[in-house]
Each structure stands twice: as C-alpha cells, then as structure tokens.
Amino acid sequence: MVWLLQTKAAILGFFAFFFIFLVGVVKYQKKIIDKRLIRAISVLTFTLLLLAVVITILKKDKFSRIFDQNSSFERLALWKNSENMIKENFLLGVGAGNWQINFPKYGLGKFQVEEVKMGLTTFQRPHNDFLWVFCEMGFVGLLIYLSIFITIVYQLIQLFRKYKEQEISWLYLILLATCIGYIIIAFFDFPFERVEHQILLFVIFSIASAHYYHNFYAIKAHKNIALKFPIIVIMLFIPVCFSFSVSSMRCSGEFHSQKMYLYKNIGNWDLLINEANKATNSCYSIDPMSIPIDWYKGVAFFSKGNSIVAQKYFEQAYLIAPFNIHVLNNLASCYESLKKHDKAEKLYVKALFISPQFDEARLNLSAVYYNEGKFDKAFETIDLCNINSTDEKYKQFLPSILNSWVNQLLKKQKDKQLINHLNCILATKNKVMDLYLASKAKRVKFEPYIFNNQDD
Numbered sequence: 001m002v003w004l005l006q007t008k009a010a011i012l013g014f015f016a017f018f019f020i021f022l023v024g025v026v027k028y029q030k031k032i033i034d035k036r037l038i039r040a041i042s043v044l045t046f047t048l049l050l051l052a053v054v055i056t057i058l059k060k061d062k063f064s065r066i067f068d069q070n071s072s073f074e075r076l077a078l079w080k081n082s083e084n085m086i087k088e089n090f091l092l093g094v095g096a097g098n099w100q101i102n103f104p105k106y107g108l109g110k111f112q113v114e115e116v117k118m119g120l121t122t123f124q125r126p127h128n129d130f131l132w133v134f135c136e137m138g139f140v141g142l143l144i145y146l147s148i149f150i151t152i153v154y155q156l157i158q159l160f161r162k163y164k165e166q167e168i169s170w171l172y173l174i175l176l177a178t179c180i181g182y183i184i185i186a187f188f189d190f191p192f193e194r195v196e197h198q199i200l201l202f203v204i205f206s207i208a209s210a211h212y213y214h215n216f217y218a219i220k221a222h223k224n225i226a227l228k229f230p231i232i233v234i235m236l237f238i239p240v241c242f243s244f245s246v247s248s249m250r251c252s253g254e255f256h257s258q259k260m261y262l263y264k265n266i267g268n269w270d271l272l273i274n275e276a277n278k279a280t281n282s283c284y285s286i287d288p289m290s291i292p293i294d295w296y297k298g299v300a301f302f303s304k305g306n307s308i309v310a311q312k313y314f315e316q317a318y319l320i321a322p323f324n325i326h327v328l329n330n331l332a333s334c335y336e337s338l339k340k341h342d343k344a345e346k347l348y349v350k351a352l353f354i355s356p357q358f359d360e361a362r363l364n365l366s367a368v369y370y371n372e373g374k375f376d377k378a379f380e381t382i383d384l385c386n387i388n389s390t391d392e393k394y395k396q397f398l399p400s401i402l403n404s405w406v407n408q409l410l411k412k413q414k415d416k417q418l419i420n421h422l423n424c425i426l427a428t429k430n431k432v433m434d435l436y437l438a439s440k441a442k443r444v445k446f447e448p449y450i451f452n453n454q455d456d
Helices: 008-028 035-058 070-088 099-106 129-162 169-188 195-216 225-266 269-279 293-303 307-320 325-337 341-354 359-371 375-382 392-411 416-427 431-441 446-451
Strands: none
Touching: 008 169, 070 099, 070 129, 099 129, 129 169, 129 195, 169 195, 225 269, 225 293, 269 293, 293 307, 293 325, 307 325, 325 341, 325 359, 341 359, 359 375, 359 392, 375 392, 392 416, 392 431, 392 446, 416 431, 416 446, 431 446
16 A cells, blocks of 8 residues: 555655564574574565565556656755755744744755746755754754653663563553654654544554553552642644634634635635635635735735735735745736835846746836836846746737847947947837847857847
8 A cells, every 4th residue: 555655755664664563583582482483484575575666666657656766856945945944043943833834045046846936836845854843943842842751762771671471561552663653754744734544643652651650660640639639631722723723713714715715716805805705814824835814915915006005915925924935026027016116126137036937026127127218127137938838928028128228339330331230120010029039049148149240
C-alpha cells in the first residue's frame, strides 16, 4: 500500500520502521522467537522489497511520482527560503502560522513551476516539520519540540531493554520503530498538520510515558485524588471550550469564504463583500491561499470603481501579508489610479523583487513609467517580459510604449538619413512592432537592430 501511494517520504519512513524493527528482533528477540522463523521472515521481507523495487524500475510509467524530480527541486527551494527566514528570526521565529505569510519575501523566482512564480500557487509549509517549527517558533521552540521526541524515544528504548525477553517488548519495539518512522517522514513531509497523524503520535507518547513512569518510578496514588478530580476536569474543560470557540469561528470563516470565491468568479461584487464581511472574525482574517480577506474586499470595491474604499482594504491586506505579490500589485494599481505614482512604483518594484517573472506587475510598472513620460524606463521594463506573454496588457501596452520610445529616439538624432528612417518606421503601420519582434527572435537589442536595418 505504501508503495502504491508513491509517496517518497512514506517509503523512507517505512524503510526506517522496518530497519529498526528488524534490528530489534534479530538482536534482542532470539530467545523468544526461533532463529529459523527470523531468517524466514527476513528473507521473505527482503524478497518482497526487492521485487517491489524491480517492478518499479521496469514499470516507470506506472510509478512516475517516485521518479519525479520536480518535487525534490521544489522542496529544496522551500528549504532555501526557510533557511533565510531562520537567519533573520533565529531565536523566536516569525510566530505560529506566519511561515506562509513570510515565505514569499525570500523569492519565488527560484521555483520551476510558473504558477508559483505568478503567485497562483502558494505554500502553507516547507514540507519539513522541523524546519517549519524552527521558522515559526525559533531555536527555542525547536529545542522544545525535539526534546519531546528525544524523551519518548529514550523511554521506549529503556522499556524495550528492560523487557527484551518478554512478550510486551514487542509493543515497545513497534512503538519505537513507528516513532522513528514518523520522524523520517516529518523531515520530508508535514504530518504535523494532519490531525489523524497527531492522534496516533499522542497515543504513542501516552503509552510510552505511562509505562515508563509506572516501571521506573514508584508513583503512589494520592488519597485525595477524588477531591482534586473536579479541579482537573475544570482545567481541561477551559482549553476545550477555547478550542471549540476558535474552531467554530474558523469553520464559519471558511464556509463564507467558499461563497466569496464563487461570487468573485461570477463578478457579483456586492454579494462578495457581504460574504467577506461574514467570513472575517478575530480568528479568521486570511484564507488558506495566504490571501487576506480584506484583499477580496479591495478587489470588489476597485472593480466597482470605488478606489478610495479599495485603497483602505488593500492597505489593511498589506499590513497582514506584506509579501504577497497580488496584494502588492493590487495596492499599487489602486495608488496608480489615484495618481500616487511614487507609491505605486515602489510596490511594483517590491513585487518584482519577490518574483521577477511576475509579468502583471512588470506591465503595470511599465504603464506607470509611461504615464510619467519616462519612456526609456517604460521600454526597459516591458522589454523584460516574455514576448509570448498571455497577459492581454502586454499586447495593449507594448505598441504605445514602443512608438513613444522610438519618437524619443528620433528627437535625439541629428543625422538626416537616420531621421528619415525613423520617420518611415513610425509612419508605417505595425512597422515598429514587427521590427521589435524580429529583434527578439534574433536575440538582438532593439536600438542597434533598428539602425542596422535601414533598408527594411
């Protein structure tokens, strides 16, 4: 089953489990189990594993996920960003739940997937629970988190060694192997987020701790435990109530967010605002895509033509997610619509620093420069866009910027032949665009290409 899932982290975890279990059996269980049975089980297990490996190699097309390297490159990029986050927030981290907010700050350009570069696909965790804890809770939090596993592993080892010749040692060996397998998986995946995995882990921790203290420490039952029982119940009841309250508010937020997405897709801005207001509460201000709910309100008001109110919500979204490229882009566009060119330029530049391949922000920045009459900067900016860009703004902005840039180039010329050549280009419909695309195809800079093709 583990092999069929084609999850590399799970496969590594299984190997770790099997190795620990087998070592425990071979080294310590000789007196309980017949040696021939141990050999038979070992040979059978290794044969099955070898058969699985051979079938996987021969049927690569059926097990493509195992051989897919994209996920490995993606993890390395996530870990690199996480490493930079740790360097800046080593001691105490960025705070619980803030990895996904701070992650884009360290760059999206290193990722191979276009959807990530464009901000359409986001990450909520670094696919490594220990890095995740280190980033959010800092070195202090990581030490506490690691100490839990170290303590439990130590307790299980001590229990296993004490009862290695008794049948109960099987329980301790299985729990120890499971715990080690979990640690391996957690290094490449995110079981920390999965409720079912945490329940299993807490059960292991409970059994290990209870058995350890029962066997190594003589703990006597207190006579007045009955009197303390109500206090214990109350102490447990308070966090349960708090957890239930938070969960209820988050469930409500997610319920209304789903409706909000629907209204956004069909362009019903009034209903979107209504659902966004219902979704927002003290425990829910950002959706699973790491986008603040206020951003959706800003989009709605901006689409309705109310830039003043849109600015307020975009600014609130920016305070929550200052490195989200869509928040940066939309707030900048709002500033530009209100003639706040300097503020717009700074935010577009910040978005492009995070993701240089984010064409929407680059095109908008070129429009800012164009509106300010900075045609050289407008051309330099849009020139970095891919000529195969699917963004409608590219085809809309490029001709105007090219013509303005050539006009500016014309004013600098003193040679009559060059002046006539440039006038001819400007007078011929689509000539500037054709020459530009030709220069791109030949990978030649546009300005020398114009001057070197005076016979065209």
